[in-house]
Amino acid sequence: METKCEVKHGLEGVAVAISSISYVDGEKGELIYRGFSIEDLVEYSNFEETAYLIWFGNLPNENELDFINAMLTKKRELPKNIIRLMYLFPKNAHPMEVLRSVVSVLGMYSSDNNSTFEDAINLTAKIPTIIAYWYRIKNNFSLIHPNEDLKHSENFLYMMFGDIPQEKELFDKSLILHMEQGMNASTFASTVTASTLSDVYSIITTALGTLKGQLHGGANEKVLMMLEEIRTIDYVEKYVNDLILKRKKIMGFGHRIYKTFDPRAKILKKWLNEIKEEIRYYKIALKVEEVVLKNFKGKKIYPNVDFYSGILYNYFNIPKDFFTTIFAMARIVGWTAHAMEYCKNNRIFRPRSIYNGPKNLDYKKIKEVKING
Known part of the structure; x- marks a missing residue:
């Protein structure tokens, strides 16, 4: 290797x-x-x-x-x-x-x-x-x-x-x-x-x-699918705890760079809160955030932009x-x-990989390979 x-x-x-x-x-x-x-x-x-x-x-x-x-x-x-x-x-x-x-x-x-x-x-x-x-x-x-x-x-x-x-x-x-x-x-x-x-x-x-x-832009679609599955605030805690128990990803939470609240998520949450009419899935989302933060306290897992963007798009009737x-x-x-x-200062990307496969194998033609059994 x-x-x-x-x-x-x-x-x-x-x-x-x-x-x-x-x-x-x-x-x-x-x-x-x-x-x-x-x-x-x-x-x-x-x-x-x-x-x-x-x-x-x-x-x-x-x-x-x-x-x-x-x-x-x-x-x-x-x-x-x-x-x-x-x-x-x-x-x-x-x-x-x-x-x-x-x-x-x-x-x-x-x-x-x-x-x-x-x-x-x-x-x-x-x-x-x-x-x-x-x-x-x-x-x-x-x-x-x-x-x-x-x-x-x-x-x-x-x-x-x-x-x-x-x-x-x-x-x-x-x-x-x-x-x-x-x-x-x-x-x-x-x-x-x-x-x-x-x-x-x-x-x-x-x-x-x-x-x-779905780990990048497709996450916002998966967030809304999750909220649709939850359906009611009363089911949030069980749903989230089941995901944690099964070590499954909770869509819309965590970010490779942000180790605190994603500023975009904070802005979206503020907007949703200011819209006077009731926003579908918003209250369920707030409860999901509450349960997730309680379960991962101190682990720097917070809502990202995908968690709230889908709720806003849904408000605009976008499928x-x-x-x-x-x-x-x-x-x-x-x-x-x-x-x-x-x-402007271009250089073609050419990263390396570390080889961990075999070397110096002897080549045999197909007709020379003995078939076991």
């Missing part, structure tokens, strides 16, 4: 890049985008402005913000051939499978002359359209095409449901929470692809495949199998920002 280098399973604690995009302090529970706290950004900013900040490193002036808005508006519609293709997909296809596939196909429609940023804008604009169109195709509804008078998040809700809810700003701010989170699994995977100098569509297809996993696509709709900004940043 080779023992010349140390293995860090899951690359725990291994730095793979230098970045000025975001900073996560896991001990203090802080998340910063380009120097601004996540709390300030969700309070004062919006999707388009924060996207510009993450891409370019500074808040936009009025002309720069108008430019981003105009670019997103111009790029939202899908090619007609792709829409026809989506009608051929099986209706039971998971929305993340559809999103991943359509993003890959979109790469064939991109000009080789496009800059990385142009392709980033193109995908950022089109991902909400892909999600909304699939929701309507899947449910045999007629398509609602983009409205050029609406902003990014408003357009998505409009294309999904045909109207815009009163709490539209809350949905917009929720996208800011998911926009960026340092070198997480999907960002790392997409940066590996970017390091080969592949195209943006391949980069984002890689990211989407990684995000789909749970679409939750992870909403995550992707926001994280596309962070993925593309990291790809552009890394490639």
Whole structure:
């Protein structure tokens, strides 16, 4: 067995890049985008402005913000051939499978002359359209095409449901929470692809495949499934204790970086608490949090962003199998920002593995191998 280098399973604690995009302090529970706290950004900013900040490193002036808005508006519609293709997909296809596939196909429609940023804008604009169109195709509804008078998040809700809810700003701010989170699994995977100098569509297809996993973006869907199984507050304690006894993961709790409350979870919890009408599953979630914290006291296991995000999406009538696509709709900004940043001083990723298999075996042709019995 080779023992010349140390293995860090899951690359725990291994730095793979230098970045000025975001900073996560896991001990203090802080998340910063380009120097601004996540709390300030969700309070004062919006999707388009924060996207510009993450891409370019500074808040936009009025002309720069108008430019981003105009670019997103111009790029939202899908090619007609792709829409026809989506009608051929099986209706039971998971929305993340559809999103991943359509993003890959979109790469064939991109000009080789496009800059990385142009392709980033193109995908950022089109991902909400892909999600909304699939929701309507899947449910045999007629398509609602983009409205050029609406902003990014408003357009998505409009294309999904045909109207815009009163709490539209809350949905917009929720996208800011998911926009960026340092070198997480999907960002790392997409940066590996970017390091080969592949195209943006391949980069984002890689990211989407990684995000789909239930230990990453798919966790918010699993959280709501858990809350549906629990059904009533009275059943929470038994349900959670059974999971602990069987050593099963409690979805929505724990984080590789955060060793205290995830600041995004705190923000979502605050929003849910401020909505005047009763939010489905919210009281059950509060009880689950209480029981989990009591059982893991002192072990630094707290709710993460996935624990409360699904409850908010459910409030907006978004089906749970679409939750992870909403995550992707926001994280596309962070993925593309990291790809552009890394490639400015690019070096292809080439880690090692430690071999622990046999050596110097004698080769025998199949006819020479004796079959026992």
